[in-house]
Amino acid sequence: MDKSIENEGPLEENPPAGPTEGSLSSSSTEQRDKMFKALKEDPDGQHAYLMKNACVHCGLCADSCHYYLSSGDPELIPAVKAEKLSRALRKEASPFGRKKDLLGSEQREALFKAAFQDCSLCGRCTLSCPVGLSTRRAMYAARTMFSSIEDLPPGLDGPVQTALEVGNYIDMSTEDFVENIEWIAEEVGEEIEIEDLSVPIDKEGAEWLYIPHPLEARDYPMLLMAVVKILHAAGEDYTFSSHAYDTANYAFYQGNRENTRRIVKRVLEGKQKLGAKGIVQSPCGHGYRVMRWEAEGLLGESLDFPVLTMSQMLDRYIREGRIQLIKDAVEGPFTYHDPCNIGRLGGVIEEPRRVMNAVTSQFVEMEPHGVWNLCCGGGGGLAATADYGQKRVQAGKAKADQIRETGAKIVVTNCYNCMTQVRELNKAYELGIEVKSIVELVADSMKT
Ligand code: SF4
Numbered sequence: 001m002d003k004s005i006e007n008e009g010p011l012e013e014n015p016p017a018g019p020t021e022g023s024l025s026s027s028s029t030e031q032r033d034k035m036f037k038a039l040k041e042d043p044d045g046q047h048a049y050l051m052k053n054a055c056v057h058c059g060l061c062a063d064s065c066h067y068y069l070s071s072g073d074p075e076l077i078p079a080v081k082a083e084k085l086s087r088a089l090r091k092e093a094s095p096f097g098r099k100k101d102l103l104g105s106e107q108r109e110a111l112f113k114a115a116f117q118d119c120s121l122c123g124r125c126t127l128s129c130p131v132g133l134s135t136r137r138a139m140y141a142a143r144t145m146f147s148s149i150e151d152l153p154p155g156l157d158g159p160v161q162t163a164l165e166v167g168n169y170i171d172m173s174t175e176d177f178v179e180n181i182e183w184i185a186e187e188v189g190e191e192i193e194i195e196d197l198s199v200p201i202d203k204e205g206a207e208w209l210y211i212p213h214p215l216e217a218r219d220y221p222m223l224l225m226a227v228v229k230i231l232h233a234a235g236e237d238y239t240f241s242s243h244a245y246d247t248a249n250y251a252f253y254q255g256n257r258e259n260t261r262r263i264v265k266r267v268l269e270g271k272q273k274l275g276a277k278g279i280v281q282s283p284c285g286h287g288y289r290v291m292r293w294e295a296e297g298l299l300g301e302s303l304d305f306p307v308l309t310m311s312q313m314l315d316r317y318i319r320e321g322r323i324q325l326i327k328d329a330v331e332g333p334f335t336y337h338d339p340c341n342i343g344r345l346g347g348v349i350e351e352p353r354r355v356m357n358a359v360t361s362q363f364v365e366m367e368p369h370g371v372w373n374l375c376c377g378g379g380g381g382l383a384a385t386a387d388y389g390q391k392r393v394q395a396g397k398a399k400a401d402q403i404r405e406t407g408a409k410i411v412v413t414n415c416y417n418c419m420t421q422v423r424e425l426n427k428a429y430e431l432g433i434e435v436k437s438i439v440e441l442v443a444d445s446m447k448t
């Protein structure tokens with residue numbers, strides 16, 4: 001982490017050794033200028049400038065935020081987090097403000113914490129704001145500021161560098177990826193009794209390019225086996241790519257649009273090389289959101305092909321009769337957790353519910369759900385990093401309570417990070433549940 005910017009107070013985990021208040025070096029000033037320039041150029045930065053004057057401090061956003069709901073700490077009310085940035089922007093605009101006072105030690109520390117640790121960018125508070133303000137956008141803009149001077153939580157730094165250098169954030173070689181897919185093909189072939197089951201890699205002209213989460217290929221092959229089983233049963237024309245096999249894009253959570261764009265480009269290169277007609281993504285909330293809703297803005301061009309997440313594919317297969325299910329083959333009761341980036345911020349609400357109702361008669365909704373679903377606490381890049389483990393489990397208490405109230409034994413979702421976080425909530429709050437991907441649930445319910 002770069003801690004050289006002016007007058008640093010101690011951060012919780014990484015006490016810095018920077019200059020003291022009033023002894024700013026010219027490079028510190030340079031860095032500060034960079035942060036504000038980044039903010040001004042960023043679309044969400046523009047929203048932050050709007051928010052500094054438009055928030056009427058009504059407090060209606062308080063009960064929207066799972067951090068506040070889980071702790072009751074007023075510092076975790078969305079508008080209070082946004083105020084940490086607004087205060088700096090007001091100082092910046094004041095003719096009496098001294099430049100050196102902008103984002104002094106304590107303010108900067110508080111803003112860093114608010115942006116990276118205390119906001120999962122879930123967007124729920126925006127729904128409650130009578131003025132239409134978005135603390136999510138303000139906190140994203142704050143991330144952009146820190147990203148411009150490469151001051152990032154370690155968990156959001158190294159993996160992105162790896163993704164930019166080698167094409168996937170876990171540094172899995174192409175040979176290993178291909179070998180793992182071949183092994184998965186053998187395993188699924190054995191299970192469904194098909195000798196030499198074909199699992200295409202780099203097939204040209206396929207209908208769909210499937211972009212997996214790299215951890216599925218390396219650490220949790222059961223998830224990818226379920227995908228292969230379903231795609232095969234549906235008679236899908238699909239392929240994997242040996243060039244693009246990482247659906248995640250943690251640069252998005254850095255607040256670094258250039259890095260995000262470079263990772264998006266890698267996926268698009270994979271698609272172009274093979275001439276696939278569309279992209280289908282493994283269960284991954286932010287990966288879907290970036291490719292479906294952010295990529296066009298990042299690239300400055302329209303993408304005239306479909307981008308789907310797996311719950312949409314499953315819904316399509318079931319409705320078209322391309323896969324046959326045995327209803328209630330798996331014992332429930334079940335509930336479904338909407339990943340924020342796929343539900344509220346991605347618009348995929350009805351599809352997973354149709355899937356759930358097709359596989360079970362024991363589906364119980366959490367209240368609230370869908371657009372109003374509570375974040376599990378693992379969004380914003382928090383579940384993927386060890387940096388803020390304890391805080392994110394605390395922030396997930398509201399979700400844990402919500403799950404417990406359903407009486408469900410199995411929590412189903414469509415995002416790798418949500419699965420990780422809900423499993424941690426299960427341990428921490430002794431929920432006694434199992435966590436499944438919607439893909440696994442469908443694969444387990446299929447007629448063989
Ligand atoms: S975006 Fe989500 S986590 Fe961030 S302040 Fe709003 S409700 Fe809380």
Ligand code: SF4
Binds near residue numbers: 079133
């Ligand atoms: S609901 Fe909107 S206007 Fe009210 S305090 Fe929250 S951000 Fe400000």
